[in-house]
Amino acid sequence: MRVVVVGGGIGGLALGAGLRRRGFEVAVFDRDTDVAATGGYHITLDERAQSALRELVSPGTMQRLLASASALRLRDRDAFWDRRGRLLGHGPDLGGDSGIDVDRITLRTLLAEEVGDDLHLGRTVSDVGHGDDGAPRVRFADGVAPVSADLVVGADGTRSLVAQHLAGGRTNSPAGIVGFSGRTLRTDLSPGEQQRLGPRSGLAIGPRGAALYVGFLDPVGNAALDAPELRTSVTTGPTYIWGAMFPESDATDSLRALRDGELQAALLGRFRQQGWAERTLEVIARADPHSVAAYRFHAASTRAHELAPWPAGRITALGDAVHATPPTAGMGAGAAIRDAADLLQHLGRVTAGDATTAEAVNRFEAGMRRRGSEVLTLAMRTVRLILATDTALGAAATSVATPILAAATRLRHRRSMVA
Template sequence: MFAIVPSCPVVAIRCPPRVSPWGERSRRWREERIRMRVVVVGGGIGGLALGAGLRRRGFEVAVFERDSDVRATGGYHLTLDEQAQAALRELVAPETMRRLLASASALRLRDRDAYWDRRGRLLGHGPDLGGDAGIDVDRITLRTLLAEEVGGDLHLGRTVTHVDQGDRSAPRVLFTDAASVPADLVVGADGARSLVARQLAGGPTNSPAGIVGFSGRTLRGDLSRGERQRLGRRSGMAIGPRGAALYVGYLDPVGNAALDAPGLRMSVTTGPTYIWGAMFPESVAAGLRPLHGGPLRDALLGLFRERRWAEHTLEVIARADPDSLAAYRFNAAPTRATELAPWSAGLVTALGDAVHATPPTAGMGAGAAIRDAATLLRHLADGATTTAEAVHRFEAGMRRRGSEVVTLAMRTVRLILATDTAVGAATTAACTPVLAAAARLRHRRSMPG
């Protein structure tokens, strides 16, 4: 049915503009969102990304990080796929994205990934990366860029001890040595050992995955010619019997820059470098975690030699910068979405590893945290929902996304652990020569003539 509305007289008066009550409600919500104060606990990749996005959208935000220096961070490099980069573009200024790409190593410019056995024999290759938009970037580089975006809203050297949710009042964040801070929304981005998520869940949100990882950096130029040729300008993975595995990642933000803009480059890595990660079951490698430098390197080489790895495959470890070596435990959240963020949505939430702690075996943990941040910001900026509704929608999507990422990462973890059984070790030792022979046959058939 149509209604005929008489027009206003042209003379005498002017009709007031018609305002939709829903439009007015949306406007009020947007104004309230801009005024709301969001406190982010944790200044890792996810927390800084969220803080940067909130600040750009005009929210009042404060990010509290216990480290006193954003460059004092574990890990060496991380991968951002196309989805993670799209999310980051929602959070930071275009110039910051340009600086990131100028400091990143493009996956499309390196050779296809490789799979080897413990003797260094080629077993196969990964997919063609020619059309892959992913990048590898130093963790320190990304964290520094994000910290610059957050600016004065980043507060370093501040340790949070508790989040008081109250019964009806807004939450408050408590510190070891400072007055509490009130907030309209608190977001825990404080990693796998998150205080905020543990408080929300009433207990840990993840558990040890059964593997201890060891990482280090080795300049490509420090390796012998034979190993440079075998490893190539690619990333690769080798898994041997008894739960031993070695990942070798190739990083070259200068020669393989995703964006050719030397004036914007700020990468920590300035030349072709292998960023490697060794993995062993916690049952045999837990005792190595307190070690550092040369003693850690020697102990690590000893574990591989006990498992009869070829000496040349260990060169990347033996010639690593001893000061770069570090040990860390793999933690993993449940793989079922229903078990993630097991609390009712409210004015305190969490994201990233605080909810879906992910082993580095999928290379997707940081990207997932950035996507969490972008999604939360999107819901908070929606003028048609309350804060609690925005958090509810965010958490529903985060559970699905977190489940997918943890599931992918745990496939490799379970494969490594499966080789640490009698049957698994025997199967691995028997199958890898066959796979290597098949790889050599495929190579000969592909040769011209």
């Protein structure tokens, strides 16, 4: 059985790795010329995503991943702050959490190694359809001969050509937020900010839809697997990978045209205009300017029956191509990996003679709709919370409520110290 995968992001590479490992004939095509040429936040993989990944890659690659990942159980509890940097509360105890955080570049590189020479970089797919014989076929922008397959899988992200072909239009829309990300070494921060932020992730929300997520990544000191000889992480010490968020507007959209230090300065100016304290902005001010980038949040429907709205056949899609998910739940990449493992399992029934390709795809898409709805519902809760502050009432409520919450948190802390 020959499978063509369009797109070499996390989901596409995970599927390609699993197919190759199980003996399928596979080809993965991606327009990038370098798998390390990728940005975004770090990736969180819960136990379900890790379990799926174990079905797709070799044990050796899984060990290298864990040795290159930061364990959530070794972090302090997540924190919630206001725009002044006042503590509003904490998340749950992570001591028993088996989740990990890993650099997107690290994960993508490991997956690409698993796919090996079945990965074809620098190949942009321009069209997908069926040949005269009814077999799925993809065509390329460079005019190279089309490629046919028994199954074509679109793993080509939020602007998926494959999913648009199947659905007859876009499968997602802008979520109403523009995100800005960057990387800051913990040692580059002042002692006061190192202590306030701590070895944890956190979220600060202010009026008018301004928010700042600060994620902590340390695959050396907080390694999920203590095996330095296997470590391949691009992050080599305690690092904050942060994401600033603003509602879409003409002013916000104008920032997307900026790059590097110019974008960094404009972000700081925007937060200052909205009354954020200087200490809360230090993580942005001391970031590597070349790491600062902008991107738009996209989201598919949270309703399962509206995902993958096409009859099952020999062309399908997975991951963000179907259930585009904002990064506000940290589950998008994990869901794509779970999609890949589930599709591989169903295709195994085809090769065993227990199902047709259409039957296998139909069962896969049913499960993918449920997974997509689950992660989208969680991600959109945070998006809606942020957008709710971008109204006159929401801004006023945020300004009034956060000092009260901060005072209550301080009081609880003092009482616990006395007790």
